Every structure is written in C-alpha cells, then in structure tokens.
Amino acid sequence: MSAGPMLEVQNVARHFDVSKPVLQRLIAREGRRTLRAVDGISFDIPTGTTLSLVGESGCGKSTVARLVVGLYGPSFGKVLFDGQDLAKARADSAQRSRMQMIFQDPYASLNPRWRVVDIVAEPIRAFRLLKGKKAILARVGELLTQVGLSPLDGQKYPHEFSGGQRQRISIARALSSNPEFLVCDEPTSALDVSVQAQILNLMKELQQRLGLTYLFISHNLAVVRQVSDRIGVMYLGKLVELAPAESLFERPRHPYTRALMEAIPDLEMTGRQRIPVGGEVPSPISPPPGCTFHPRCPLANDRCRVEVPVMKAALDGMVACHAVEEERD
Amino acid sequence: MSLLQVKNLRVEFPTRRGTLVALDDVSFEIAPGEVLGVVGESGAGKSMTGAAIIGLLEPPGRIASGEILLEGRRIDNLPYEKMRRIRGREIGTIFQDPLTTLNPLYTIGRQLVETITTHLPVGPGEAREKAIGWLELVGIPAARERIDSYPHEFSGGMRQRVVIALALCAEPKLIVADEPTTALDVSIQAQVIAMLKTLAREKGTAMMLVTHDMGVIAETADRVAVMYAGRISEIGPVRQLVRHARHPYSQGLMGSIPPLDRRVERLQQIDGAMPRLSAIPRGCAFNPRCPRVFDRCLVERPELMDAGTTRASCWLYAEGAPA
Numbered sequence: 001m002s003a004g005p006m007l008e009v010q011n012v013a014r015h016f017d018v019s020k021p022v023l024q025r026l027i028a029r030e031g032r033r034t035l036r037a038v039d040g041i042s043f044d045i046p047t048g049t050t051l052s053l054v055g056e057s058g059c060g061k062s063t064v065a066r067l068v069v070g071l072y073g074p075s076f077g078k079v080l081f082d083g084q085d086l087a088k089a090r091a092d093s094a095q096r097s098r099m100q101m102i103f104q105d106p107y108a109s110l111n112p113r114w115r116v117v118d119i120v121a122e123p124i125r126a127f128r129l130l131k132g133k134k135a136i137l138a139r140v141g142e143l144l145t146q147v148g149l150s151p152l153d154g155q156k157y158p159h160e161f162s163g164g165q166r167q168r169i170s171i172a173r174a175l176s177s178n179p180e181f182l183v184c185d186e187p188t189s190a191l192d193v194s195v196q197a198q199i200l201n202l203m204k205e206l207q208q209r210l211g212l213t214y215l216f217i218s219h220n221l222a223v224v225r226q227v228s229d230r231i232g233v234m235y236l237g238k239l240v241e242l243a244p245a246e247s248l249f250e251r252p253r254h255p256y257t258r259a260l261m262e263a264i265p266d267l268e269m270t271g272r273q274r275i276p277v278g279g280e281v282p283s284p285i286s287p288p289p290g291c292t293f294h295p296r297c298p299l300a301n302d303r304c305r306v307e308v309p310v311m312k313a314a315l316d317g318m319v320a321c322h323a324v325e326e327e328r329d
Numbered sequence: 330m331s332l333l334q335v336k337n338l339r340v341e342f343p344t345r346r347g348t349l350v351a352l353d354d355v356s357f358e359i360a361p362g363e364v365l366g367v368v369g370e371s372g373a374g375k376s377m378t379g380a381a382i383i384g385l386l387e388p389p390g391r392i393a394s395g396e397i398l399l400e401g402r403r404i405d406n407l408p409y410e411k412m413r414r415i416r417g418r419e420i421g422t423i424f425q426d427p428l429t430t431l432n433p434l435y436t437i438g439r440q441l442v443e444t445i446t447t448h449l450p451v452g453p454g455e456a457r458e459k460a461i462g463w464l465e466l467v468g469i470p471a472a473r474e475r476i477d478s479y480p481h482e483f484s485g486g487m488r489q490r491v492v493i494a495l496a497l498c499a500e501p502k503l504i505v506a507d508e509p510t511t512a513l514d515v516s517i518q519a520q521v522i523a524m525l526k527t528l529a530r531e532k533g534t535a536m537m538l539v540t541h542d543m544g545v546i547a548e549t550a551d552r553v554a555v556m557y558a559g560r561i562s563e564i565g566p567v568r569q570l571v572r573h574a575r576h577p578y579s580q581g582l583m584g585s586i587p588p589l590d591r592r593v594e595r596l597q598q599i600d601g602a603m604p605r606l607s608a609i610p611r612g613c614a615f616n617p618r619c620p621r622v623f624d625r626c627l628v629e630r631p632e633l634m635d636a637g638t639t640r641a642s643c644w645l646y647a648e649g650a651p652a
C-alpha cells in the first residue's frame with residue numbers, strides 16, 4: 001500500500017448526449033442537447049478515510065460513484081486509483097479487485113435466482129481468488145459472520161431476507177474480494193432508521209478492522225456526519241464546498257450548504273423556525289448562467305448572475321462562492 | 330368530539346397457509362384540526378391503517394372486527410359508492426408517489442376543477458378560480474399561467490404540491506397522508522411540510538400523517554402513534570414521545586436516529602428485526618428484541634396502558650413490574 005491518497009479525482013466531468021433523434025432534431029430545428037451530470041469536479045480521498053458526497057436528487061452523486069469505479073469513462077478529467085490511471089487499473093484484475101461498490105437498493109442489486117452463497121462468492125470466482133468448493137464455502141461463511149449473518153444463511157435466497165439483511169449480503173459480497181476501497185451509493189437510504197443504525201455501525205466497524213477507504217454517498221446530512229472525515233457538497237454537477245466534517249457542520253460557508261442544513265426537520269424540537277430554501281433544483285440541461293445556485297440564493301448579486309465561481313481555499317476547506325470570497329456572507 | 334375514531338380495528342389477510350393478522354386491536358382518535366403522526370418500521374402496518382380508514386384495503390385484506398367512525402358515523406361498513414363519495418369530499422388522501430394520483434392525460438386544471446365541481450356546489454368558472462387559488466396556496470409560482478399544464482411538465486416537488494391541492498380542494502375535514510414527503514428532497518420537503526402545517530392551522534383540517542421520518546413528525550404532529558408488528562406500541566403527545574419515549578421499542582427507535590448536531594462513535598441500535606406477520610411471537614411481539622424483557626412478556630400480550638406522559642403497550646407500566 002502506498003502512502004498517497006487512495007483516490008484522486010482531477011477536474012472530472014461526465015456529459016450525456018440527450019438530444020432527440022437526428023431527424024426530429026432537423027424538423028424542430030434544434031441543436032444537440034447535452035446534460036452535464038458531472039461538470040468538472042476535483043477531490044481526493046486519503047487511504048483509510050471516508051469522504052462523503054451530499055446533495056439533492058439529480059445533482060450527480062451516483063454519476064461520480066460510477067466514474068470512480070470505472071462504470072463510466074470521464075468526458076474529460078482524470079481519475080487516479082492508488083496513483084495509477086483508473087482505466088489502466090481497471091484493465092488489471094488484481095487492481096480491479098481492490099475496489100467494490102455497494103448500491104442503494106438492496107432489493108434490485110442481488111440476483112433473486114442465486115443462493116446467497118453464490119452471490120457472495122461471485123467476486124471470489126470472477127477474480128479467481130480461491131480454488132476449490134470447500135475453500136470458497138469456508139470464506140463465504142466467514143464473510144457472512146463478519147456482517148452479522150450466519151454461515152447457514154448462505155443456502156437461502158435473497159427474498160427470504162429483510163431489507164437490512166439484504167444490505168448485509170451486499171456488503172459481504174463487496175468484501176469478498178478483499179477490497180481496500182468501497183464506493184457506497186446511498187447504502188442505507190432504502191432502510192428504516194433502526195436498520196440504518198445497524199448497517200452504519202457495521203460499516204464503521206469494518207473500516208476500523210480492515211482499514212477500508214470509503215466514498216460514501218448520501219442525501220442525509222445526519223448520516224453523513226456520523227461516518228465522514230471529509231464532506232463534499234454537490235449542486236448541479238459541481239462541488240460547491242469541500243471541508244472536514246466537523247468544520248462543515250460547525251461553520252458551513254456556502255449558501256447552499258447552509259440552506260441544506262436549515263431544511264432538515266428539527267428533532268430536538270427547540271422550536272427553531274426553519275426557513276425553507278425557495279425554488280427547486282434547475283434542469284442540468286439548461287443550467288442558469290453564472291453561479292447555478294443564484295436563482296435560489298439569498299446572497300446573489302450581479303456578479304453571481306454572470307461569473308461562474310470556482311473552488312477557493314476558505315479556512316480548512318474549499319468553497320465556490322463569490323459572497324464568501326468577497327466576505328459578504 | 331373526535332373527528333375520527335378507530336376502535337379495536339383488526340385487519341386480516343386470508344392466505345392458503347392460514348390467516349395473517351396485519352392489524353390487531355388498533356385504536357386511536359383524531360380531533361378536528363389535529364395532526365396525528367404514525368411512525369414505525371416498514372411493514373408495521375402504517376399504510377394498512379390508512380387504507381382501512383379510507384376503505385381501500387387491497388383484497389383479500391378485510392376488516393375482521395372493530396369500527397371506524399367519522400364524526401360519530403360508522404364508515405367501515407359502507408357500500409362502495411357511498412365510501413367513494415366520502416373519500417373525495419370528507420376525507421382527502423395524499424400518497425407517496427404523485428404520479429399514481431395524477432392522471433397524466435389531463436391538465437392539472439381539469440383535474441382540480443373536476444374534483445371541485447363534483448364535491449362543492451359551484452360552477453366551472455368559479456371552480457377554476459378556486460383551483461388557481463389552491464395552486465397559489467400550495468406554492469405553484471404563476472399558477473394562473475400554469476394551470477393548463479400537464480403533470481409531466483411539472484417537477485416532482487411541484488407535482489406533489491398539486492396532489493396536495495387536489496386532496497384539499499374539496500375542503501375535506503380529514504386528510505390521510507401516507508409518506509407525502511418521502512420521495513422529495515429535503516429542501517422541497519421543508520416547503521411541503523411548512524405548507525401542510527399552515528393549512529391544518531388555517532383550515533382546521535385534521536390529518537393522519539404516516540411517515541417513517543421522525544424529523545417530519547417532530548415538526549408537524551401534535552400527537553404520535555408508534556406501530557410495531559400490526560399494533561400500536563405507544564401513543565402520546567409528540568414532545569413526550571420524541572424526548573421521553575416510554576416503550577422500549579420507541580426508545581430504541583428514537584435512539585437509532587443519527588443526531589445532526591454531533592458525531593457519535595456508535596449509534597444506538599436495536600438488534601434483530603421486526604417479526605413477519607406469520608411468526609409474531611407469543612406475549613409481547615417485541616420480546617425477542619427487548620432489553621428489558623421479563624417473564625410476563627413471554628406469555629401475555631400487553632394492551633395500551635397508562636405509562637405516565639404517554640400510553641404504552643408494555644408490561645413495565647403495569648402493577649408488579651420489576652423495578
């Protein structure tokens with residue numbers, strides 16, 4: 001293992017062509033339409049730590065997840081995995097086995113026709129990590145135990161398990177190739193809070209025990225606070241703030257980060273009056289000019305409507321906002 | 330008098346392998362203008378309770394015993410047509426997915442106007458004005474221009490607001506809302522909750538708000554019912570329930586919510602999982618997971634009883650419980 005970051009994301013973008021078929025386009029005299037799902041973002045994740053990405057639906061979180069495990073190629077920019085270009089790393093099965101992904105939906109992500117033992121063993125077989133039925137069976141038993149299930153559960157099918165148990169199976173499967181880096185896309189969003197607590201505790205425990213590095217994706221700020229070392233806030237395909245977890249919660253700088261925090265229902269019941277952010281996330285096909293948050297931002301001025309803010313150092317983090325830069329926040 | 334009374338409601342699903350009891354002895358009331366939050370893990374019976382009230386239990390599910398009364402009148406045994414009229418006029422409904430409620434083929438305006446003219450004594454012109462008024466009230470910008478849009482031309486958040494307008498426009502006395510904000514982003518969620526609160530206050534509409542989001546409940550509800558395995562395990566004022574839950578399950582549930590204001594090394598967790606309907610344990614259904622279980626819990630099923638500030642179905646609050 002090297003001392004550098006596990007993952008480096010350098011000005012990465014992923015654009016999608018969402019144009020109508022060419023004939024329709026000619027008739028309607030329309031140009032091509034590009035959706036900028038991720039539009040030039042940079043961050044890195046030091047080995048053994050957790051970076052979380054938060055933001056509202058459609059802001060590009062899952063697209064980033066797919067970019068960093070190589071399910072999508074970047075439209076531009078570069079992803080380095082342990083110092084090596086991701087495309088190269090993906091071509092080498094030993095390198096590929098070092099990264100795994102856990103998805104949001106524990107129902108859709110497990111093959112319903114396979115027994116749990118075969119689901120969990122799939123990466124072991126694909127990467128030829130062990131030979132012989134016995135050895136594989138023993139390893140699967142070990143993995144199931146590690147995630148709080150019983151080795152006997154291996155003989156059952158996914159439908160025989162609850163949502164939380166299925167997510168445990170996904171985690172066991174992801175761990176079966178002994179990965180060092182796990183990308184977790186909303187791993188608890190489909191689960192009840194009580195089950196979520198079990199899964200989050202398990203993930204933290206595994207990180208400590210196995211020294212895992214996590215890219216953790218969620219729209220739930222309270223969840224993110226529990227698991228992250230650093231947090232990136234996304235809005236319309238861009239990172240607008242990146243900071244150590246505690247700083248982000250104690251001193252959120254970007255107006256969008258503040259709005260997100262304001263919007264969370266207050267469980268402590270202090271009677272705090274919440275000010276909902278007005279408006280909605282604009283379409284990523286035709287984002288507003290300048291700062292894309294300006295139609296919803298209480299601090300927007302003329303500069304914000306024309307000039308795109310870039311990420312600049314602010315305290316121990318980075319923020320892309322003119323108001324923060326001008327110190328009028 | 331209560332607007333809605335649910336008394337000893339039992340819902341059963343006959344299956345080949347025997348009868349499943351989905352709701353068992355569920356009782357609660359809602360006063361005019363009151364918001365009752367209903368929480369619990371998925372499968373606890375929250376939606377089932379809502380469906381029974383509005384007369385839309387999916388067959389073969391059926392009310393096996395108990396009563397549901399709206400303003401003192403039984404509504405659990407009405408013929409379909411009668412119940413359908415009550416559903417639009419007196420009880421409004423809001424479901425999780427706005428797309429299933431809105432008809433994609435008709436404009437927003439047409440759907441609102443139809444609902445209004447069906448239930449209120451007004452002509453089409455006046456109904457259209459009312460419809461625009463409702464759209465403005467639920468926060469659709471430029472409602473007059475957008476009333477003739479189709480559902481797909483609106484974003485998810487806007488569609489959910491239209492669904493709310495649709496539920497409210499016949500001016501019902503009770504709204505049954507099942508996870509109305511679950512599909513929405515937090516920023517939109519906050520807008521919708523603020524709106525529902527204002528409406529309940531200004532129009533005196535009572536609401537049964539089903540959700541598994543305790544934050545939403547804490548902000549919106551007056552009282553809360555916690556459900557577990559088809560029963561109410563605890564019911565009481567929101568403040569008491571959120572801060573000083575009495576039932577061990579509610580305590581576990583509240584404890585497992587990740588705090589926003591600090592980081593904890595390990596979240597409190599309830600081990601195990603909720604039992605399936607076909608395998609509900611004898612005695613207290615929570616007993617295999619309960620940290621305070623004692624001998625009585627294994628044999629006798631607890632009813633709701635006085636637990637100080639709330640009512641809980643837990644033997645800890647009966648006489649002779651271990652200290």
Ligand SMILES: Nc1ncnc2c1ncn2[C@@H]1O[C@H](COP(=O)(O)OP(=O)(O)OP(=O)(O)O)[C@@H](O)[C@H]1O
Binds near residue numbers: 037058062064
């Ligand atoms: N294959 C694709 N083709 C076209 N557009 C896409 C594709 N994948 C994603 N998008 C679009 O890119 C944007 C970002 O999508 P993404 O799935 O990354 O969002 P997200 O932040 O994960 O949202 P959620 O919280 O809803 O999961 C969205 O507008 C989405 O519709």
Ligand SMILES: Nc1ncnc2c1ncn2[C@@H]1O[C@H](COP(=O)(O)OP(=O)(O)O)[C@@H](O)[C@H]1O
Binds near residue numbers: 370
């Ligand atoms: N058609 C059905 N047949 C048998 N059981 C059902 C049916 N529909 C729902 N159930 C069961 O009834 C219970 C309560 O369901 P529901 O009210 O939807 O729960 P919640 O809304 O609290 O998540 C669950 O155990 C569910 O599996």
Ligand code: SF4
Binds near residue numbers: 256292294300323
């Ligand atoms: S750049 Fe301007 S519009 Fe954008 S967040 Fe900062 S103040 Fe608001």
Ligand code: SF4
Binds near residue numbers: 576613643
């Ligand atoms: S009745 Fe017994 S098992 Fe049930 S919640 Fe109370 S103490 Fe626990």
Ligand SMILES: [Mg+2]
Binds near residue numbers: 061062063185
């Ligand atoms: Mg996603």
Ligand SMILES: [Mg+2]
Binds near residue numbers: 375376377
């Ligand atoms: Mg439900």
